[in-house]
Amino acid sequence: MTLSSCILITIPVCISAILMQTYFDSRKYKRIPHLIVLLSFLFPTLSHAQYIDNENCRISFKSYENHQGKLEYNKEGIIYQFIPNSNAWKVIIKNNTDETVWLNWKQAGFIVNGRASGISLYPFTTDEAPLETIKHNQEINRTITATNLITEKGISKIYHKKKFRKNGRTSVTIVFPMTVGNKPQFFHTFNFTVTKDN
Incomplete structure (x- = not known):
């Protein structure tokens, strides 16, 4: 597996882990609006057209x-x-x-x-x-x-x-x-x- 393949696999896994942690924290502290703001910042980078x-x-x-x-x-x-x-x-x-x-x-x-x-x-x-x-x-x-x-x-x-x-x-x-x-x-x-x- 090449370095670029490892990076391409690692980045989505890390982003998913951060989003899951943020989601569970937001449920605990009732901060759902913060999760929506975070997702709106991440969406443009995830949907970047080639x-x-x-x-x-x-x-x-x-x-x-x-x-x-x-x-x-x-x-x-x-x-x-x-x-x-x-x-x-x-x-x-x-x-x-x-x-x-x-x-x-x-x-x-x-x-x-x-x-x-x-x-x-x-x-x-x-x-x-x-x-x-x-x-x-x-x-x-x-x-x-x-x-x-x-x-x-x-x-x-x-x-x-x-x-x-x-x-x-x-x-x-x-x-x-x-x-x-x-x-x-x-x-x-x-x-x-x-x-x-x-």
């Missing part, structure tokens, strides 16, 4: 550290960057390892609200996507969507801001089957939450 798209939807990692304005994750020298849009997501993968990296698009997954699908590369077709090679110090830049969103009538959106009800959200999961050098293939999963920004 990325806001051109339709004012906020997209954030569910299990990785979020940074304002970008969705980026670095694992063992491979940098994954996502630029979401309701129609399609741009994906940039940089190989900073000393090995060649392969991405098997045929086995990749694009899951929207639990509905699994394959991935289609732009220009969007239902044809199978190829095996992609990313050499040392190179990157790929692809636009992707779920294959089950491609129909004879056109391409459906991944998420619809107008369909979000109060506190509504869309869950998006993208799965990349990766091979680094001679190592066995592994599946790297990214889970996102899409909500209204306002």
